[in-house]
Amino acid sequence: xxxxxxxxxxxxxxxxxxxxxxxxxxxxxxxxxxxxxxxxxxxxxxxxxxxxxxxxxxxxxxxxxxxxxxxxxxxxxxxxxxxxxxxxxxxxxxxxxxxxxxxxxxxxxxxxxxxxxxxxxxxxxxxxxxxxxxxxxxxxxxxxxxxxxxxxxxxxxxxxxxxxxxxxxxxxxxxxxxxxxxxxxxxxxxxxxxxxxxxxxxxxxxxxxxxxxxxxxxxxxxxxxxxxxxxxxxxxxxxxxxxxxxxxxxxxxxxxxxxxxxxxxxxxxxxxxxxxxxxxxxxxxxxxxxxxxxxxxxxxxxxxxxxxxxxxxxxxxxxxxxxxxxxxxxxxxxxxxxxxxxxxxxxxxxxxxxxxxxxxxxxxxxxxxxxxxxxxxxxxxxxxxxxxxxxxxxxxxxxxxxxxxxxxxxxxxxxxxxxxxxxxxxxxxxxxxxxxxxxxxxxxxxxxxxxxxxxxxxxxxxxxxxxxxxxxxxxxxxxxx
Amino acid sequence: xxxxxxxxxxxxxxxxxxxxxxxxxxxxxxxxxxxxxxxxxxxxxxxxxxxxxxxxxxxxxxxxxxxxxxxxxxxxxxxxxxxxxxxxxxxxxxxxxxxxxxxxxxxxxxxxxxxxxxxxxxxxxxxxxxxxxxxxxxxxxxxxxxxxxxxxxxxxxxxxxxxxxxxxxxxxxxxxxxxxxxxxxxxxxxxxxxxxxxxxxxxxxxxxxxxxxxxxxxxxxxxxxxxxxxxxxxxxxxxxxxxxxxxxxxxxxxxxxxxxxxxxxxxxxxxxxxxxxxxxxxxxxxxxxxxxxxxxxxxxxxxxxxxxxxxxxxxxxxxxxxxxxxxxxxxxxxxxxxxxxxxxxxxxxxxxxxxxxxxxxxxxxxxxxxxxxxxxxxxxxxxxxxxxxxxxxxxxxxxxxxxxxxxxxxxxxxxxxxxxxxxxxxxxxxxxxxxxxxxxxxxxxxxxxxxxxxxxxxxxxxxxxxxxxxxxxxxxxxxxx
Numbered sequence: 001x002x003x004x005x006x007x008x009x010x011x012x013x014x015x016x017x018x019x020x021x022x023x024x025x026x027x028x029x030x031x032x033x034x035x036x037x038x039x040x041x042x043x044x045x046x047x048x049x050x051x052x053x054x055x056x057x058x059x060x061x062x063x064x065x066x067x068x069x070x071x072x073x074x075x076x077x078x079x080x081x082x083x084x085x086x087x088x089x090x091x092x093x094x095x096x097x098x099x100x101x102x103x104x105x106x107x108x109x110x111x112x113x114x115x116x117x118x119x120x121x122x123x124x125x126x127x128x129x130x131x132x133x134x135x136x137x138x139x140x141x142x143x144x145x146x147x148x149x150x151x152x153x154x155x156x157x158x159x160x161x162x163x164x165x166x167x168x169x170x171x172x173x174x175x176x177x178x179x180x181x182x183x184x185x186x187x188x189x190x191x192x193x194x195x196x197x198x199x200x201x202x203x204x205x206x207x208x209x210x211x212x213x214x215x216x217x218x219x220x221x222x223x224x225x226x227x228x229x230x231x232x233x234x235x236x237x238x239x240x241x242x243x244x245x246x247x248x249x250x251x252x253x254x255x256x257x258x259x260x261x262x263x264x265x266x267x268x269x270x271x272x273x274x275x276x277x278x279x280x281x282x283x284x285x286x287x288x289x290x291x292x293x294x295x296x297x298x299x300x301x302x303x304x305x306x307x308x309x310x311x312x313x314x315x316x317x318x319x320x321x322x323x324x325x326x327x328x329x330x331x332x333x334x335x336x337x338x339x340x341x342x343x344x345x346x347x348x349x350x351x352x353x354x355x356x357x358x359x360x361x362x363x364x365x366x367x368x369x370x371x372x373x374x375x376x377x378x379x380x381x382x383x384x385x386x387x388x389x390x391x392x393x394x395x396x397x398x399x400x401x402x403x404x405x406x407x408x409x410x411x412x413x414x415x416x417x418x419x420x421x422x423x424x425x426x427x428x429x430x431x432x433x434x435x436x437x438x439x440x441x442x443x444x445x446x447x448x449x450x451x452x453x454x455x456x457x458x459x460x461x462x463x464x465x466x467x468x469x470x471x472x473x474x475x476x477x478x479x480x481x
Numbered sequence: 482x483x484x485x486x487x488x489x490x491x492x493x494x495x496x497x498x499x500x501x502x503x504x505x506x507x508x509x510x511x512x513x514x515x516x517x518x519x520x521x522x523x524x525x526x527x528x529x530x531x532x533x534x535x536x537x538x539x540x541x542x543x544x545x546x547x548x549x550x551x552x553x554x555x556x557x558x559x560x561x562x563x564x565x566x567x568x569x570x571x572x573x574x575x576x577x578x579x580x581x582x583x584x585x586x587x588x589x590x591x592x593x594x595x596x597x598x599x600x601x602x603x604x605x606x607x608x609x610x611x612x613x614x615x616x617x618x619x620x621x622x623x624x625x626x627x628x629x630x631x632x633x634x635x636x637x638x639x640x641x642x643x644x645x646x647x648x649x650x651x652x653x654x655x656x657x658x659x660x661x662x663x664x665x666x667x668x669x670x671x672x673x674x675x676x677x678x679x680x681x682x683x684x685x686x687x688x689x690x691x692x693x694x695x696x697x698x699x700x701x702x703x704x705x706x707x708x709x710x711x712x713x714x715x716x717x718x719x720x721x722x723x724x725x726x727x728x729x730x731x732x733x734x735x736x737x738x739x740x741x742x743x744x745x746x747x748x749x750x751x752x753x754x755x756x757x758x759x760x761x762x763x764x765x766x767x768x769x770x771x772x773x774x775x776x777x778x779x780x781x782x783x784x785x786x787x788x789x790x791x792x793x794x795x796x797x798x799x800x801x802x803x804x805x806x807x808x809x810x811x812x813x814x815x816x817x818x819x820x821x822x823x824x825x826x827x828x829x830x831x832x833x834x835x836x837x838x839x840x841x842x843x844x845x846x847x848x849x850x851x852x853x854x855x856x857x858x859x860x861x862x863x864x865x866x867x868x869x870x871x872x873x874x875x876x877x878x879x880x881x882x883x884x885x886x887x888x889x890x891x892x893x894x895x896x897x898x899x900x901x902x903x904x905x906x907x908x909x910x911x912x913x914x915x916x917x918x919x920x921x922x923x924x925x926x927x928x929x930x931x932x933x934x935x936x937x938x939x940x941x942x943x944x945x946x947x948x949x950x951x952x953x954x955x956x957x958x959x960x961x962x
Binding site: 034 | 497501520524698700
């Protein structure tokens with residue numbers, strides 16, 4: 001085998017192992033009986049150790065050296081080699097002991113966090129969080145590239161972005177969005193629609209079928225936290241949840257559909273290479289948010305959703321449904337936030353974790369900073385740390401650098417949607433009849449097919465003609481307000 | 482790490498990879514949308530390659546060498562090392578090219594077999610079968626231990642048994658069973674009971690709950706061919722199938738429960754070692770057959786099953802139910818055979834594959850030999866090869882040596898049941914009230930807990946005081962006839 005063939009065989013193996021890991025994760029969250037938990041944790045650990053060993057082995061370095069001599073690689077192969085080199089060098093920068101210490105500290109901190117959150121006891125959690133911050137800083141120091149230490153953490157989720165760039169993007173958002181939220185929230189709140197769970201289930205399946213979800217390549221299941229995982233581009237699994245009489249199940253299902261469609265439409269030639277998955281957390285989130293914010297929350301699409309509820313035996317006025325899914329109400333909990341307040345929850349978390357990492361904010365001062373931020377950005381008082389600084393698992397898991405992608409996804413979604421409508425024309429008529437074929441095709445062409453060949457901001461630039469930009473989202477928010 | 486610790490760590494890794502493979506297999510057969518098939522096949526291949534590399538590596542040989550010096554191993558560790566050495570030497574006997582050729586020939590032959598079976602065209606299948614036989618003989622030649630070449634094939638499913646020993650066991654069975662079958666089949670056949678699928682589903686869950694199946698550690702799903710796989714000893718997955726108005730779903734579910742219970746009751750100290758699974762195909766089959774033949778087909782248990790049908794709204798007389806599940810009718814298809822004719826289907830397959838492997842039967846003569854055997858043992862005429870020699874996948878898959886375990890399982894089950902009742906007393910009263918606690922405990926103590934520490938016949942000897950023996954099954958058959 002040539003160096004390229006050897007490299008590609010190893011990358012295929014790593015892709016297969018990654019698929020098995022996703023299957024184990026999907027099963028854990030949908031099917032596994034509780035008794036399977038301990039063994040499953042060991043299986044994940046074994047897979048992680050093996051994957052790390054296979055992804056960092058010396059052979060890869062040798063193949064990367066030899067392939068350089070080849071010269072006339074195809075465009076795809078050049079990208080395969082470029083990203084393989086980047087990943088290999090990245091993984092090998094981190095000492096094994098440090099990686100193990102992070103995993104262990106993360107597991108311990110999550111266990112403490114669960115108890116601390118239940119008792120709203122931040123002091124109990126603080127030492128574990130301090131340990132996570134310290135290890136994150138050590139990890140960042142492995143990549144001394146002259147920038148902010150946060151840049152290295154961000155790179156694990158969104159390669160190529162920097163703390164400075166995120167600040168530049170989030171700055172205008174933090175200024176302009178709160179007044180729009182206040183304006184929208186001042187209007188009379190649309191009332192809840194009491195839709196029985198059975199009708200929700202039927203509507204979820206009906207709406208997803210309209211979006212192209214069929215039995216040949218999809219599964220729709222239930223999980224406590226909705227998620228989506230692609231076992232392969234033609235084996236797509238989305239979940240939603242049914243929590244009493246609400247239409248949240250429908251928004252969640254459409255959101256997860258957006259994630260899955262991304263993996264579905266990656267160019268087949270990238271399958272089982274290192275390029276055959278979504279390029280970053282923020283682009284992935286842009287895909288879920290595009291379908292959630294710009295399709296499911298579109299006035300025209302309310303007609304389709306109402307029709308599916310009607311088929312399920314529940315009469316809902318499209319206007320009432322649209323008003324409900326667009327309702328804006330500042331609140332305490334990120335995962336329950338509406339489409340306008342959501343990015344503000346994220347902007348604050350980004351500011352706080354940046355300050356934790358560069359040492360300008362002490363862990364002890366975090367609850368006060370949190371409560372001040374929520375008051376400043378959302379005008380809400382935090383009654384206790386359980387509903388404040390302790391609500392998310394990310395810091396307990398040591399996942400600093402993850403949060404920004406949630407808000408960047410909202411912004412990129414709005415940019416893509418503006419571009420899509422400017423190229424294809426307004427989608428009102430198509431959405432009213434539930435025809436999303438043009439939207440799927442446009443996203444496939446401009447976003448999905450590239451896989452990891454383009455990083456976040458180059459991909460956005462190529463699709464929209466510019467970098468990440470808060471203005472389209474702010475226009476979306478103005479229209480809503 | 483000491484040599485023993487290193488060895489144990491590798492064995493734990495292999496156990497974890499094996500669990501992931503079982504998860505992938507379970508998912509493939511219960512949950513996976515059709516679009517996932519191609520990628521899943523690649524994932525299996527990747528797992529197989531990686532597992533083979535990790536199971537045959539030189540390091541294991543070094544650890545096995547070093548551990549010899551230690552001297553004072555625990556009993557379990559001595560068995561861990563003994564079986565690890567056996568497995569490692571076994572795997573390394575086979576050249577990589579031969580192993581790969583067998584896998585490829587198996588895949589190709591299965592594809593041809595599917596078409597050939599659909600068209601009842603043995604001639605189309607014959608060359609692929611010849612190739613499988615040839616490769617099986619090459620494989621057997623890797624283990625030139627002076628015995629019959631079939632012994633090496635048998636060892637992959639039932640270590641320690643030999644062709645001669647199986648002939649010795651099956652001989653009396655092939656003589657004594659056909660007249661008993663004829664006697665039972667001569668009686669008026671019990672009529673079918675038309676039980677709607679919904680009632681069957683309720684009864685399956687109700688009966689399994691009586692046997693100890695709870696949501697904490699079990700799943701019950703549907704698949705075209707019922708099976709059972711343990712993700713771990715506390716994550717057990719059984720399936721059944723519902724094919725129209727029949728009680729087959731119930732027998733299949735109890736059969737699969739028997740397999741799963743075996744894995745469930747293996748001693749916890751053997752978890753994630755090379756000993757932490759059922760010891761052989763025939764002992765595994767003995768566990769499913771014990772629950773199917775001796776519990777589900779027990780007169781007293783018909784009361785429990787009828788009660789569950791009644792709860793599901795279907796009135797069934799226990800006597801009628803018992804007569805139905807005990808009904809004997811010689812037929813063409815192995816997987817549809819009743820409890821008495823089933824071993825005869827197997828005895829014939831064993832004789833034929835033994836002759837194929839030692840070269841005394843040519844592939845071209847196989848259909849005639851098959852049809853003669855069915856006439857001789859079951860008194861039935863085979864109308865075409867689709868319902869004859871082409872019905873099973875095993876030879877297409879190259880799995881010679883697998884068939885005997887199905888009949889050995891029936892025999893061992895009868896032996897264990899006689900022993901169990903002689904030690905615990907007749908189980909009629911307990912079964913009438915659905916109390917299987919003593920049965921579970923007895924099997925746990927005498928069979929399950931040992932895992933792979935005892936091979937098939939030593940385990941049977943320890944549990945029953947003698948080797949594998951057809952007499953108890955023949956007594957069971959006489960009582961039925």
